[in-house]
Amino acid sequence: MTTIQQRQVEIIASIAAAAYIQPILSNGFLFEGDVRDNFYYASYLFAASVDAAIPFEGNRKEAKDKAERVFLNLLGIQDQDPASSTYGHWPLNLRPTPQEASKNTLPVELMGSLMVYFAQRYQGQLSEALRTAFDNTLRHIYQSNFYRKAVTNYGHHEAKYTAAKLILGQRYGDADLIKDGHESLRITLERVTSKGMTEYGGLPWFWHWVQAFTCAWQLTQDEEIRSDLAQMLDYLWNERATYYLGGAWVGPHARIWPHDMPRDTNVLHDYVQFGDFKLPAPMPRTEYAGFLVYEAPTHCLETALQRRSTPVEIKRQVPKQIGQAEHEQDHLHSYVYITENYAIGGMWERIREFDNEQHRWDVAFPLDHLEGVNHAYFFHPDLEKPEGDLRHQSEYTEVLFHRHVIMATYDIPENQPGYIKGCLPLGEWVESPTGLFGRFANVYLAVFIQQPYKREILEDRCFVTSQGRKNAVVVECIDLAEAESHGIRDVHHFADLMLAKQPHFGENNILSYTSLTNDTLLVSGDPTKEITSLVNGEAVDFTSYTVA
Template sequence: MTTYEKRQLELIQRISAKAQKRPLLGSGLWFHGDVRDNFYYAAYLFAASVNPDARVPFEKEMTLASSSQMLLKVLRLQDTDPASPTYGHWPLRLDPVPKEAKPDPLPVELMGSLMVYFYRDHQEYMSPPLQAAFEAAFEHIYRSRFFAKEIGHFNHHEAKYTAAKLIFGNLFRDYELVEDGHRSLVRMLRHVRENGMAEYGALPWFWHWVQAFTAAWELVDDVDINRDLGDMLDFLWHERSLYYLKGAWVGPHSRAWPHDVPRDANPLFDYVQFGDFPLPEETPRTEFAGFLFYEAPEDVRRNALDRKLPMEVTKYSVLSGDAENGGPKKVHKYAYITENYAVGGAWERVREFDNEQHRWDVSLPLSNSGSVNQAYFLRPGEGFTEVDPRHESDIGEVLFHRNVVVALYPTPEGEDDRIVGVLPKGEWLQEERALYGRIGRVYLAVHLMRPYQVQELADRYAVESRGGANGVVVEAIGAAEAERLCIGSLEEFAAIQRGNDPSFAEDGSKAAYRSLDQEELELTIAPGGKPEARVGGEPISFGKYSA
């Protein structure tokens, strides 16, 4: 058994044990919030029940029967009326009565393809009624033609449509559909190579790309198509490796969900592929990490795992947009990654769907400490709440340089002037306009333009600062770097940082800071709103800061 297979078996054992313990609702299902969770958990329980290597705390014969019944319940929620506009679909939300829930276009996109993959590997253990139910579901999916859409946005939906064309075309020997899927695949691969991924770090949707194309790679038996699928998967895992640090996704996040900010909590595919961090206790998105696997190329794995030498990543992605909204936009991404921490974000503020862009943070490796692993500040915007500190306003400019972030928030007079921050649990010293912390092998200095208040929560420190236009400078340094500077304690780190306060313009239009490596950093916002970033007196010529 390979190390990958061992980690997948570990997932199957853990998730199946959780499924077996889950109480049934009155409907006989485990979940009403998302129909897909019932399928995923039942698949793990079924797989554990038939796998002789699985060491589980339950009677396998009984759970094989119960998981089979759960799979049947899910399959029977499909809309099987050919005259229905939602033919072939499943409902997403199931309350109050699952059988009466309205079908939704989302579940079949990924779940349909994963069902084919699961059936291929487990049909021999299924009862005749369950086999018949799966095969009927595939027939309805195929005839629904939900995937028969033109490619144009190059997002996770179209990635799943493309994979479904290949999978269901292959399953039903519809070679025109397979050819259509191949053309879509080639277009998508060319687009992301030339324009980057518009969903830069979008979780869980990045993993939907990976799962959809891995399932197609497993199920489609065509040399040319498999070569292109392999190229797509190599591209995806290379992209992941650029922003990877021991389970964390560093740099900017597009479409960030609460389970990924301020703590990365969707790392199961990372765990199987890289395995250099502890398996988390909570798994909010199980999906098919325990089943699907595509081994990343050796150089990609080396990029992700070997962080002994610091690395800077500078890339861009083109976001599609219509002419009315200014047309396509470029988002320039930055990350500075060391073996103990990473700093990075997006130079451009973009108001994405549900205002979910996560602009910047300092990321720490994942651990089972119970603490968040991201440190960041923002000015709250539409959708922000204290329990969901993700959504930010359009006001704010940033400068990234290696281990330092400089951020300005020139809030106009009369508007809400709060900026809020999230800091990981650790050892912290608090002063009037600064916080100095040590979290594991990382020191953090946080310099604020205004006084602040701190509230200690179970998994983080919540910071709030008011009083007008504002700004913050955050500098991170690893313990080994600190030792080279003769810093051996948090008190010594704070003593050096106290004499290194940044200077801020009162209206929030300028910040200047000298980093620990003696770099002079300056961020200025001109009266017209255009920012200018300088390092060592020289302007940064990148993205929106280009002349």
């Protein structure tokens, strides 16, 4: 058994143990909130019940019976009426009852292909009733034609449709559907390799790409199609490795959920592939990491796992989503500075992504280096969704990224919330009227804030708020080895040194700063200024930003 397989077994055993003790609700399901969790947990429980190689302390017969009951209930609430507008679909949540809950297009997109995988892998161990139920369900999925859509946006929905075309086409001997799926795969592969992914850092979307195409790769028998799927997966894992740091996803994100930020917890596929951090106890996205695997190329593993003391800068062009770009060549620009102990950077341009969940900038740290959250960032909350989950940023920000420094200005109109908020990891912090200076693991972090602030120490993070319609934040990060070269002995000495380097908050929202490496940085928060960012007197050069 390879180390990758060992980590998969560890995941299966852990989730199966949770599923075994999870009580079945009065409606016959394990969960009401997301119908897919019933499928995932039942899959892991069934796998542990029939495979003696998977550690399991419960009664395996009882576990198998429980998993099959959940499966039968799940398959029984699929819309199997060919005349229905939701034919082949499931409800997403099961309230008020599984039978009354409205059907949703999302569950079948990913779960449908994974059901093919499960039914094929365990066909010899399913009861006759369950095997028949899966056969009926999968045929309804195939006949529903939900996946027969052209590729136009190159996003995660179409990635899942493409995989479904290949998987269902093969299962039902549909040569035309396989051909359609193969063509969809080819044009998607050409698009992302030549222009990049519009869903940059888009969790959980990215993992849906990985799962869908890994599922198709594991099931597909046609060698030419399998080769193209391997190329797609090589690309995806290279993308993941580029922005990987000890379980953290560094850099900007097109979308984040609370389990992605400010602590990375959607990490099971990372754990299987890289394994350089502890398997976390909370698993908010179990999905199929314990079953599906495609081993990343050696160069991807080296990129992800062999971060050296010599930092790297990643400067990327990112295509805007279809409908957002005025011209074919319109791009966003992503910048990340990655060291072995931290990564710092973000997206130069603010854009309103789906559900306004763009995560603009932050400092990220390896998961095992910290207790609690592993990201540090500030933002102005959007008026429409100012809830307390540290997402949904407004447009009233200008930024500058340069190596281990981030500068951000906030020019907030009267009709918007008049404050910024931020999240910092737990650690040893020194407070001053103009900033916070911290040490955790192998890193020192300086955070200058223009306006007065308040810091609350919570169970897993520091929460910071700062009032004022003209505000700014400067963040500088330095690891212990470099700190020693500056004669820094401890966090108090670091604070003393940095307090002598106060940023200058000038008129017209001009912010200037000289870094520890003596780089002079200037950013203007005035949108009427032609040049908003200067590094050592020079405007930022975006011509050096590449697709890959």
